[in-house]
Amino acid sequence: MLLSLVPLLLLMVRGSQATHFLGTMMTYYPEETHADGSVSVILRYKLNFVSCTHSDTWQCGGNCGTQTQTLALSVVDEVSGEWCQREGAITRLLPNNTGFETVLAGGDWISNIQNGIVSWRAVTDVELRNRSDNGKPNTSPQTTILPALRIPSNCPKTINLLAFDPDGDEVKCRYGNTSDSECNPCTPPSVLSLSSSCSLSFNPTNSSAELPYAVQLVMEDFPTQNITLTQTNGSQEVKTTSDAISKIPLQFVLKVGPTVPSCTEGLYLPRFLSPTPSNRAQLYTPAGQALEITIRAEAANITGLLYSGPHNMVNDSSGSGNFSLTWTPSASEEGQSHPVCFVVQSSVFGTLYHSDLRCVIVTVGNTPITQPPIVVPPTVPSTTALINSTISPALNVTSRPTTMTPAVNATLLPTFAILNATDRTLAPTSAPGPEYVIALNIKVSTTLSLDSDSNTIINLIKNKLVDEGLPSDISVRLLSNNQVVVTTASP
Numbered sequence: 001m002l003l004s005l006v007p008l009l010l011l012m013v014r015g016s017q018a019t020h021f022l023g024t025m026m027t028y029y030p031e032e033t034h035a036d037g038s039v040s041v042i043l044r045y046k047l048n049f050v051s052c053t054h055s056d057t058w059q060c061g062g063n064c065g066t067q068t069q070t071l072a073l074s075v076v077d078e079v080s081g082e083w084c085q086r087e088g089a090i091t092r093l094l095p096n097n098t099g100f101e102t103v104l105a106g107g108d109w110i111s112n113i114q115n116g117i118v119s120w121r122a123v124t125d126v127e128l129r130n131r132s133d134n135g136k137p138n139t140s141p142q143t144t145i146l147p148a149l150r151i152p153s154n155c156p157k158t159i160n161l162l163a164f165d166p167d168g169d170e171v172k173c174r175y176g177n178t179s180d181s182e183c184n185p186c187t188p189p190s191v192l193s194l195s196s197s198c199s200l201s202f203n204p205t206n207s208s209a210e211l212p213y214a215v216q217l218v219m220e221d222f223p224t225q226n227i228t229l230t231q232t233n234g235s236q237e238v239k240t241t242s243d244a245i246s247k248i249p250l251q252f253v254l255k256v257g258p259t260v261p262s263c264t265e266g267l268y269l270p271r272f273l274s275p276t277p278s279n280r281a282q283l284y285t286p287a288g289q290a291l292e293i294t295i296r297a298e299a300a301n302i303t304g305l306l307y308s309g310p311h312n313m314v315n316d317s318s319g320s321g322n323f324s325l326t327w328t329p330s331a332s333e334e335g336q337s338h339p340v341c342f343v344v345q346s347s348v349f350g351t352l353y354h355s356d357l358r359c360v361i362v363t364v365g366n367t368p369i370t371q372p373p374i375v376v377p378p379t380v381p382s383t384t385a386l387i388n389s390t391i392s393p394a395l396n397v398t399s400r401p402t403t404m405t406p407a408v409n410a411t412l413l414p415t416f417a418i419l420n421a422t423d424r425t426l427a428p429t430s431a432p433g434p435e436y437v438i439a440l441n442i443k444v445s446t447t448l449s450l451d452s453d454s455n456t457i458i459n460l461i462k463n464k465l466v467d468e469g470l471p472s473d474i475s476v477r478l479l480s481n482n483q484v485v486v487t488t489a490s491p
């Protein structure tokens with residue numbers, strides 16, 4: 001008698017759970033370090049449920065300090081009866097810069113999840129110790145995702161997630177580890193393969209029904225060179241390029257739907273058209289100034305734009321296939337980068353289709369000038385032993401005073417060979433008058449050695465700067481910390 005009661009009780013508990021979760025995500029930004037060593041941090045998160053009335057709260061463990069401000073959950077976007085995404089924010093004031101962990105856990109995900117996930121669990125590790133490379137507490141990777149993405153079962157597809165790091169770190173994605181309690185459990189979807197660069201590849205399957213999978217990812221930031229993290233009490237820890245600094249969760253539902261008659265985009269599946277910004281594009285807008293993102297797509301029967309971004313972003317449509325998203329950042333968001341992702345949905349004979357996922361990052365501040373691909377002096381003959389030297393991560397050109405105009409730099413160093421480039425922005429200050437400070441952040445990889453060929457490198461940089469309009473009497477110096485200083489005698 002007793003034995004048969006036990007499963008019955010379990011069944012009743014299970015039956016009382018609402019099945020309504022479609023994932024979450026969280027990012028963080030340090031806000032201020034105060035004179036007494038206390039640090040404030042803002043945690044922004046999204047909660048995805050079937051309805052806008054469901055809820056859950058993040059639990060904090062470790063150096064949690066006090067919660068000084070809370071932004072109540074506000075609706076970002078909603079597909080009635082399918083999902084509602086809301087954004088919330090929590091500001092914490094910590095007595096020192098020791099990090100903490102925050103966890104969201106509960107039950108249940110929507111029903112019939114194919115990879116057997118029932119309970120939800122998501123974990124964020126907040127690291128706020130000062131970084132030796134920029135002297136500031138760490139910022140997490142920035143990303144977002146829609147609650148559900150739809151894929152027809154017969155089309156191969158790659159989902160390139162947004163993976164941006166404001167500190168310039170390398171962002172990597174992995175599935176959560178069940179043994180580390182990063183989800184409950186973490187079983188990955190069998191139909192996806194994940195690359196560490198945050199791309200998910202879908203391999204066509206043989207299904208005719210709509211099958212939902214829970215995708216439970218962890219995103220981490222890795223320094224591009226060894227850095228030291230310094231605690232308020234002075235103790236230090238080295239993070240190498242294989243040590244994650246912080247981690248954030250990114251969880252959503254992949255809905256593998258019925259086969260589509262054609263996988264060609266622009267027919268059943270919507271296809272993005274110009275001027276839709278490219279995936280992972282970085283956009284800029286000053287605080288208080290509205291940024292409008294224009295989105296255009298074509299397909300047989302477009303029914304709407306679905307998006308994830310700041311909750312106060314406004315959507316509009318000027319007719320089928322033409323959409324816009326408008327957002328005005330506040331002054332407190334100055335310098336921060338905010339993620340925005342969207343898909344265009346179509347509906348043909350009762351089946352819903354999504355375009356590719358498109359994401360952009362919106363940085364609050366003045367527009368920098370986009371730098372062309374990175375440049376290297378010509379390769380040295382291969383008979384000599386090649387010494388790979390990397391000026392990394394930043395080559396800073398400070399020019400003061402000069403008559404250089406911002407536009408000049410858009411074509412800086414175009415005649416050299418092109419190499420891998422990351423983090424290329426050129427941000428002139430808006431200083432009035434003849435004095436200009438130009439900050440140029442580029443990563444240069446070259447087969448020349450910084451030790452033996454520095455004069456060649458300096459001359460190549462100098463010649464190019466002069467070509468681009470700087471006075472010919474500039475002098476260029478390379479500093480040991482990989483900075484380039486440009487000075488000129490003439491005003």
Ligand SMILES: *[C@@H]1O[C@H](CO)[C@@H](O)[C@H](O)[C@H]1NC(C)=O
Pocket residue numbers: 206
């Ligand atoms: C898919 O399944 C159906 C029915 O089970 C079968 O007839 C068909 O050959 C399968 N197709 C592929 C590509 O495996």
Ligand SMILES: *[C@@H]1O[C@H](CO)[C@@H](O)[C@H](O)[C@H]1NC(C)=O
Pocket residue numbers: 226238240
């Ligand atoms: C980075 O730190 C590790 C461990 O401290 C050390 O073994 C390695 O040599 C360092 N790498 C560089 C490039 O300094």
Ligand SMILES: *[C@@H]1O[C@H](CO)[C@@H](O)[C@H](O)[C@H]1NC(C)=O
Pocket residue numbers: 033130135136137230231232233234
């Ligand atoms: C960390 O950096 C902030 C400035 O970003 C500074 O005010 C603070 O004193 C630093 N703390 C430590 C422990 O280095």
Ligand SMILES: *[C@@H]1O[C@H](CO)[C@@H](O)[C@H](O)[C@H]1NC(C)=O
Pocket residue numbers: 098231233234235
């Ligand atoms: C600093 O604080 C950390 C944890 O709060 C502790 O592990 C470490 O021993 C402390 N270091 C010093 C030098 O007091």
Ligand SMILES: *[C@@H]1O[C@H](CO)[C@@H](O)[C@H](O)[C@H]1NC(C)=O
Pocket residue numbers: 076077078315316317
């Ligand atoms: C904006 O999105 C909401 C759903 O969040 C939708 O109800 C509304 O129709 C959309 N507006 C336009 C103009 O597309």
Ligand SMILES: *[C@@H]1O[C@H](CO)[C@@H](O)[C@H](O)[C@H]1NC(C)=O
Pocket residue numbers: 296318319320321322
């Ligand atoms: C969408 O915008 C394009 C370009 O601005 C325009 O040519 C087209 O007519 C618009 N379509 C609709 C349905 O408004």
Ligand SMILES: *[C@@H]1O[C@H](CO)[C@@H](O)[C@H](O)[C@H]1NC(C)=O
Pocket residue numbers: 301303347348349350
């Ligand atoms: C186009 O979309 C509308 C709105 O969802 C739907 O009512 C209509 O049936 C769709 N047309 C076709 C051909 O599927």
